[in-house]
Structure formats: C-alpha cells, structure tokens
Amino acid sequence: MTDDAGPTVxxxxxxxxxxxxDPAIEARGLTYTYPDGTVAVSDLDVxxxxxxxxxxxxxxxxxxxxxxxxxxxxxxxxxxxxxxxGVDVSPxxxxxxxxxxxxxxxxxxxxxxxxxxxxxxxxQLDVPAAEADARVACLAERLGLADLLDRPPFRLSxxxxxxxxxxxxxxxxxxxxxxxxxxxxxxxxxxxTVLDLxxxxxxDGTTLVVSTPDTELVPAVADRVLLLATDGTVAATGPTxxxxxxxxxxxxxxxAPPRVVELFDEVGADDVPLTVAEAVARLxxxxxxx
Numbered sequence: 001m002t003d004d005a006g007p008t009v010x011x012x013x014x015x016x017x018x019x020x021x022d023p024a025i026e027a028r029g030l031t032y033t034y035p036d037g038t039v040a041v042s043d044l045d046v047x048x049x050x051x052x053x054x055x056x057x058x059x060x061x062x063x064x065x066x067x068x069x070x071x072x073x074x075x076x077x078x079x080x081x082x083x084x085x086g087v088d089v090s091p092x093x094x095x096x097x098x099x100x101x102x103x104x105x106x107x108x109x110x111x112x113x114x115x116x117x118x119x120x121x122x123x124q125l126d127v128p129a130a131e132a133d134a135r136v137a138c139l140a141e142r143l144g145l146a147d148l149l150d151r152p153p154f155r156l157s158x159x160x161x162x163x164x165x166x167x168x169x170x171x172x173x174x175x176x177x178x179x180x181x182x183x184x185x186x187x188x189x190x191x192x193t194v195l196d197l198x199x200x201x202x203x204d205g206t207t208l209v210v211s212t213p214d215t216e217l218v219p220a221v222a223d224r225v226l227l228l229a230t231d232g233t234v235a236a237t238g239p240t241x242x243x244x245x246x247x248x249x250x251x252x253x254x255x256a257p258p259r260v261v262e263l264f265d266e267v268g269a270d271d272v273p274l275t276v277a278e279a280v281a282r283l284x285x286x287x288x289x290x
Contacts, residue, residue, distance in 0.1 A: 058228030072100030109153035
C-alpha cells in the first residue's frame with residue numbers, strides 16, 4: 001500500500017519546509033515476515049521527506065516497530081527496496097547520517113560507563129576528541145545525565161537508560177533520527193526534557209521518524225502521521241491534525257484520540273485543538289468564564 005507523502009502540514013496548519021526537499025528515505029514494496037510466519041509488513045511504500053517529522057501510529061501489534069526498524073536499516077526486508085538521501089545505498093553506508101533507537105536501551109549501552117557509550121559513536125566516525133567531548137557534555141546536560149556519566153549503564157533506572165540511549169544516538173549528529181516509543185518509561189519531568197530536545201532538533205532540520213501507539217504524544221513529535229491498522233496495513237496518512245481529529249478512523253484502528261480532542265468533540269466545537277496548550281489558548285481567545 002502506498003504512503004503518499006504529499007505536501008506536509010504542521011499541526012498549526014502551516015506548510016512544512018520538508019515538502020520542498022528530496023526524500024531522506026524512500027521505501028518501496030517493503031515486506032517482512034517474522035520467523036513464526038506472521039506477516040508484519042506487506043508491500044508498503046513509505047516516503048520520509050528531509051526535515052519532516054513523521055509518526056508511525058498504530059495499536060500494539062500493528063507492525064510499527066518493525067516498520068521503523070526496516071526504514072532505519074536495523075532489519076532487512078524480505079522484499080522491497082530502500083533509498084537514502086536520493087541514492088541507492090545500504091543503510092550501513094549512511095550510518096553517519098542515520099541513527100535508530102529501538103525500545104531496548106541495552107542495545108546501545110554496552111560499555112563500562114555511560115560516558116564511554118556516548119563517546120562510542122563519534123569515535124567510530126573519527127570525530128576529533130575535543131568535538132566529541134563537547135557533544136557528550138552538551139547532551140548529558142540537556143538530558144539530565146551529567147551526574148551519571150561515570151556510572152555503569154546497568155546501574156541506571158529504566159528511564160535513565162532510555163535517556164542515555166537517546167544521547168548516544170544523538171552524539172553522531174544524525175540527519176535522520178528514528179525513535180521507537182522515545183518517552184516510554186520516562187517520568188513526566190524528563191519526558192518534557194526529551195520533547196524539548198526533539199523540538200530543538202526539528203528547528204535544526206533533523207528528520208524525525210517516531211513509532212508510537214500514543215495519540216497524546218503525536219502532536220509534540222509529528223507534522224504527518226502514517227496510521228497503521230491492526231493488520232499492519234496503512235489505514236491512512238496525512239497531516240497530524242487531520243488524522244487525530246478523525247475519531248471514527250482512529251476507533252477502527254483501536255485507538256482513542258487525544259483527550260482534548262475527545263472533550264472538544266463532545267461539546268461540538270468546530271475547531272478542535274490537539275493539545276492542552278492549544279485548548280487553553282482557544283478558551284482565552286473566546287473569553288470563556290468558568
């Protein structure tokens with residue numbers, strides 16, 4: 001099934017600069033079958049434009065994580081092709097531009113200390129030591145890891161491991177970042193920290209692909225949504241606002257819209273906000289009194 005990227009639209013309705021760019025990832029006919037014979041992904045076409053933020057949204061078991069790993073080159077498809085940055089190359093040939101973070105942080109934390117894990121990627125790319133040290137220090141500070149750099153990764157909490165793994169993926173300064181449920185097991189305060197960092201990456205032009213079943217998260221991380229049905233097919237693709245305000249569509253995929261959308265939809269609002277911040281601004285504009 002084809003994912004027609006089309007012109008991307010930000011959640012506030014503005015046009016994204018991604019629509020003017022060449023694709024960062026082009027996948028055609030992707031098919032992947034698990035060892036037990038279950039077909040996870042079948043004949044999917046996906047285009048990720050440079051600079052855009054794409055959410056792979058769907059219920060558990062819909063193939064989101066598998067699709068993300070196929071796009072990021074962690075898995076090889078049984079059939080289909082992938083192009084990166086407009087060129088027919090292996091994902092391994094663009095590892096300096098493409099980072100993938102799966103759900104298991106232990107895949108990325110295998111050195112004696114957190115610091116060494118964060119230094120590992122830059123060392124593989126021959127980044128000068130001073131530059132690598134600066135990247136590590138900056139990311140550790142941003143993600144609340146500065147006091148944990150000399151700890152063994154296995155001594156960290158689950159949320160700390162998630163943040164350390166994210167930092168390790170970012171030390172190579174990728175052009176494309178693929179994240180599987182990036183704020184899973186992260187507490188509320190650090191969730192906000194991670195989302196602020198992802199917003200900064202967007203401003204820097206980093207392409208972001210996020211797999212999630214969480215409709216509450218999507219407005220913060222995506223301009224466009226590829227919605228997967230329970231059987232792993234593409235149910236719809238389109239601007240974030242269009243997908244998240246279509247309750248019948250989401251319900252067919254066993255998903256609930258964001259709570260704010262449900263609330264404003266119940267009262268018959270014409271212009272439904274996606275987030276609490278949007279809702280507050282809307283209410284202030286209309287001078288609603290409680």
